[in-house]
Amino acid sequence: MKHKVFVLSMDAMVGEDLAYLADKPNFSRIFKDSARAGKAVTIFPSITYPAHVSMMTGCRPGKTGIYTNYLVGKKKIPGDVPWHLEASEIKVEDYFAAAKRAGRTTAAVYWPVTGNNPNVDWEINELFFYLNEDMEAHFRKYGANDEAIAVVKENITRFPKAKEFAPRPNLGDDFDDFIMGCVCSLIKRDRPDFLVAHNCILDSMRHRRGVFHEKVTRALDDVDMWLGEVADAMKEAGVYEDTDFILCSDHGQRNNVRNMRVNVMLKRGGFLQTDEAGHITEWRARCIANGMSAYIYLRDRSDEETKRAVCDYLKTLAADGVWGFNEVFTAEEIKEKYGTWGDFDFVLNTDGYSSFSENASEPPVGKYDFSDYRSGKATHGYFPEDGAQPVFVARGPSFEPGAYIEQIEVIDEAPTIAHIMGDGLPEAEGRCLFELLRKKPSAD
Ligand SMILES: [Zn+2]
Numbered sequence: 340m341k342h343k344v345f346v347l348s349m350d351a352m353v354g355e356d357l358a359y360l361a362d363k364p365n366f367s368r369i370f371k372d373s374a375r376a377g378k379a380v381t382i383f384p385s386i387t388y389p390a391h392v393s394m395m396t397g398c399r400p401g402k403t404g405i406y407t408n409y410l411v412g413k414k415k416i417p418g419d420v421p422w423h424l425e426a427s428e429i430k431v432e433d434y435f436a437a438a439k440r441a442g443r444t445t446a447a448v449y450w451p452v453t454g455n456n457p458n459v460d461w462e463i464n465e466l467f468f469y470l471n472e473d474m475e476a477h478f479r480k481y482g483a484n485d486e487a488i489a490v491v492k493e494n495i496t497r498f499p500k501a502k503e504f505a506p507r508p509n510l511g512d513d514f515d516d517f518i519m520g521c522v523c524s525l526i527k528r529d530r531p532d533f534l535v536a537h538n539c540i541l542d543s544m545r546h547r548r549g550v551f552h553e554k555v556t557r558a559l560d561d562v563d564m565w566l567g568e569v570a571d572a573m574k575e576a577g578v579y580e581d582t583d584f585i586l587c588s589d590h591g592q593r594n595n596v597r598n599m600r601v602n603v604m605l606k607r608g609g610f611l612q613t614d615e616a617g618h619i620t621e622w623r624a625r626c627i628a629n630g631m632s633a634y635i636y637l638r639d640r641s642d643e644e645t646k647r648a649v650c651d652y653l654k655t656l657a658a659d660g661v662w663g664f665n666e667v668f669t670a671e672e673i674k675e676k677y678g679t680w681g682d683f684d685f686v687l688n689t690d691g692y693s694s695f696s697e698n699a700s701e702p703p704v705g706k707y708d709f710s711d712y713r714s715g716k717a718t719h720g721y722f723p724e725d726g727a728q729p730v731f732v733a734r735g736p737s738f739e740p741g742a743y744i745e746q747i748e749v750i751d752e753a754p755t756i757a758h759i760m761g762d763g764l765p766e767a768e769g770r771c772l773f774e775l776l777r778k779k780p781s782a783d
């Protein structure tokens with residue numbers, strides 16, 4: 340029998356959360372003899388989809404092709420466009436391919452950009468309210484087979500929309516209770532060799548309340564409850580001792596004080612125009628926001644004169660020291676610094692307390708907007724070395740109890756996971772974390 344591997348990404352979990360969970364009944368029991376990293380430095384931009392793609396491929400966003408949450412390459416406006424959902428959008432191999440080469444069965448629950456991944460057997464792709472689609476049709480459209488649909492149906496009372504009919508206590512309008520129910524059902528019903536899942540509750544609580552808040556702490560209590568539920572499911576399936584259980588996250592968050600409308604400044608500089616309602620009608624340069632960073636796109640990338648003018652203008656704003664950013668980075672500088680490239684031309688990074696939006700209506704400074712994760716009370720998207728840091732903790736037959744590395748990168752996770760499954764990821768830019776593994780890994 341192959342040993343099992345379960346990867347749970349808790350969106351926006353940070354090192355400080357582990358300190359709290361250390362005293363909780365389930366986390367403390369499950370991860371008592373764990374291997375861990377002091378921090379898992381993420382990629383730029385520190386946002387969910389690019390980070391999760393890097394976590395499952397071992398490559399940085401330039402190489403994966405996923406450098407924002409949205410399909411912005413076509414110059415559409417976030418809010419009007421779908422997020423990345425299809426695995427075929429990723430340009431490099433992921434750890435599901437490695438799992439298949441190692442002869443493993445695979446499953447993914449709400450892990451970003453896994454839709455219709457040919458190497459995922461049981462796929463339960465993300466479904467959030469914004470899609471407004473028939474549930475079963477959506478899950479099937481993105482790769483769910485009959486067994487995955489059965490798992491969804493088994494947990495349908497835990498889906499937020501159905502909560503009013505649910506026999507369980509209402510845990511709010513987040514999806515995590517449903518996601519963790521599906522995880523437990525998969526473990527018990529289908530026993531996948533390799534299972535990954537992604538939870539959002541800490542991320543959404545932080546966006547709504549701030550990085551550290553009583554509501555975030557209560558969400559951590561829920562996380563501990565779910566960890567216990569998963570451990571019980573593993574025990575029921577007889578796989579608890581033989582499972583490598585990896586808990587990780589994609590980015591931290593920082594508190595946000597104000598929202599800067601870069602497009603308003605570009606309008607003032609003469610680089611874009613809007614109608615009276617503030618909709619962009621014409622543009623030579625525009626901003627696409629990643630929360631605490633922003634991409635600046637040029638309509639005509641070969642127009643060197645506009646490029647110079649935009650750069651000079653943004654540098655003048657940066658020098659003012661009041662517009663939310665203190666420096667302007669060229670696409671070349673970002674490629675060199677973080678291995679991230681795409682069809683953007685400049686990058687702005689937060690001054691430490693400002694976020695950015697695409698809003699093109701005066702005035703240039705806005706308040707929080709909880710309808711958009713990028714402008715909540717806390718957010719992310721900033722340079723990866725800043726703020727509270729993501730986590731990596733693992734226990735099971737492959738991991739050396741008590742092993743510790745001060746700092747890893749999230750791109751080290753996929754090569755490490757591919758290795759413990761008995762294969763590798765030749766394209767990965769990250770490395771296998773041998774220091775965290777047992778000297779003699781179990782034979783299978
Ligand atoms: Zn995230």
